[in-house]
Amino acid sequence: MRQRKGNSVGDRILMILVGLFLYAPIIILIVFSFNAGNSSSVWKGFSLHWYAELLQNRLIMHSVYTTLLVSLLATLIATVAGTFAAIGFYAMRRKPRETLMAVNNIPMMNADIVTGVSLCLLFVVFFNGWGAFAGWVNSWQSAVVLPERLTMGFGTLLIAHVCFNIPYVLLSVGPKLRQMDRNLIDAAQDLGCTWMQAFWKVMIPEIKPGIVSGALTAFTMSIDDFIISYFTAGTSSSTLAMTIYGMTKKRVSPEINAVSTLLFVTVILLLAVINLRENHAEHHRAAHRETSAPAPAPKKHPGLGKKLAAGGLACVLLATLIVTGTAARSERVVDRHPRQLPDGGEQRGAVLPYQDGRRGLRCHRSLRLHDRPADPGGYVGGAELRPHPQLPEDRPPVHPPELRPGEQVHRSLHLGQRRHHLQHRHGV
Structure with missing residues (x-):
């Protein structure tokens, strides 16, 4: 009996250690997604600030x-x-x-x-x-x-x-x-x-x-x-x-902690609903095998709790798609009119980055800039970066630095709270 008890205590300790090793990073991520500060190691109080910032990013x-x-x-x-x-x-x-x-x-x-x-x-x-x-x-x-x-x-x-x-x-x-x-x-x-x-x-x-x-x-x-x-x-x-x-x-950014927490909770809810359905079906099959009399027909629809869980999960996914879809659609400005380039050519359908009126000019994806560096006319690799109508007209344009042939640079240009990510491959 003592040997069994010792083995049981040892197994429990081992199980706890393995659980901490596997799930401690996820727990830390979830906890610091509610941190009032921007640190991932110093707790400064409970806040939903980063979830609100997530919707604005x-x-x-x-x-x-x-x-x-x-x-x-x-x-x-x-x-x-x-x-x-x-x-x-x-x-x-x-x-x-x-x-x-x-x-x-x-x-x-x-x-x-x-x-x-x-x-x-x-x-x-x-x-x-x-x-x-x-x-x-x-x-x-x-x-x-x-x-x-x-x-x-x-x-x-x-x-x-x-x-x-x-x-x-x-x-x-x-x-x-x-x-x-x-x-x-x-x-x-x-x-x-x-x-x-x-x-x-x-x-x-x-x-x-x-x-x-x-x-x-x-x-x-x-x-x-x-x-x-x-x-x-x-x-x-x-x-x-x-x-x-x-x-x-x-x-x-701590906003990554918030979006990771939302994805983790969504997956957990989805797995919980599916496991509940599978357990219910397994219990029904086991009861049908044990009894000689024909078992009653299973319910065609899940219970109220499962309906609410499934409906809530569907609403969360739908709301996420709608919100992010709206953000994605407003992120690009497509200019379908021909644009005169500095070398005398024309360009149609240039996809311009999103301009946020509160945070200034922000490019939300990497741009491959080909053939030529920025010129004084405000063109970057053949695409014109135009300021947002809400911004002052005298705001100077943002240009990448001069690059040597074959050089590839990843930079962040900071204008206050604004970031402009550029990826430049010159001479390709």
């Missing part, structure tokens, strides 16, 4: 919007594609199925840096080939003009996330299909169901836990990804992980 809100949108779309596409792929593998013979499953496991075991670089090279090769094809088509006919230049952006970022999420969904749905009785589909068809009816009413309910698990895994991996996104996002899109990485060049 256009850079972070645009990154959150892009991250959530890419994650949701990639999860939806990868879940559908991975589920149908798992069903196709399930219908194959043993050797082809094992071969394809081994191929499916390669992206998960592969290093993210290799996947990111390979996808980046694939997009570059495809864009070069498309440019040649579009130029050949446009030279032969003028009815439909194809764009000759494609660049990496939101589309390539979404494709990359779908590519590395499909294997996780397939790996989650496959075991549920192997646990399912193959005779259920035949029995449903013998009773008069079509194949599509048997698919929706028999197969999908059997593999639904695997589908939900795969979707959650894909959503988590998509939000957490940085390396693959860094190589495939281009200069027009930026996820939250990329924004945080850019901010760590100098210091991490």
Whole structure:
């Protein structure tokens, strides 16, 4: 008995130490998100100041919007594609199925840096080939003009996330299909169901836990990804992980603690709702197996508490998308009129950064400045930075410093409380 008690105390101590090692950083992050000061080590009182500042930070809100949108779309596409792929593998013979499953496991075991670089090279090769094809088509006919230049952006970022999420969904749905009785589909068809009816009413309910698990895994991996996104996002899109990485060049703003806390709480609520549903279904199945009498039909709708939790989570996600979407839409100003450049050429459709009337001029994404440095006319690499109408007209324009050919600089130009992030590649 003493030995058992000693082992029990030792196991508890070990469990507590492991829990502290795993969750202490998250606890510290959540606690200091309510800190009144801007320090991550000195507590100066409870405050919601950084949550209010988070809603005013256009850079972070645009990154959150892009991250959530890419994650949701990639999860939806990868879940559908991975589920149908798992069903196709399930219908194959043993050797082809094992071969394809081994191929499916390669992206998960592969290093993210290799996947990111390979996808980046694939997009570059495809864009070069498309440019040649579009130029050949446009030279032969003028009815439909194809764009000759494609660049990496939101589309390539979404494709990359779908590519590395499909294997996780397939790996989650496959075991549920192997646990399912193959005779259920035949029995449903013998009773008069079509194949599509048997698919929706028999197969999908059997593999639904695997589908939900795969979707959650894909959503988590998509939000957490940085390396693959860094190589495939281009200069027009930026996820939250990329924004945080850019901010760590100098210091991490306490607003990052606030947005990380909100994301963590959202994921915890989502997991809690799903676990409650799974536990309820498991208890119902266990009661049905133990009793000889037919068990009552399960409720078609979750209880009031689950409804409130699911509704609250949906409202939080919807409100986040609406707020961040509004911030993202107001972040860019597109000038579709031709602009005379200093070298005599014209430029159309220049995407200008957001101008905040309270904080002055702020560029919320990295700009690749090509061909020429800033000139006295206010042009930076062919794009004109115009002051906000609310700002004084005599405010001097902001220009990057002169750079030597081949030099790449990341700088922050401070004008009071304003930051202007520029990425300059000269001579490319």
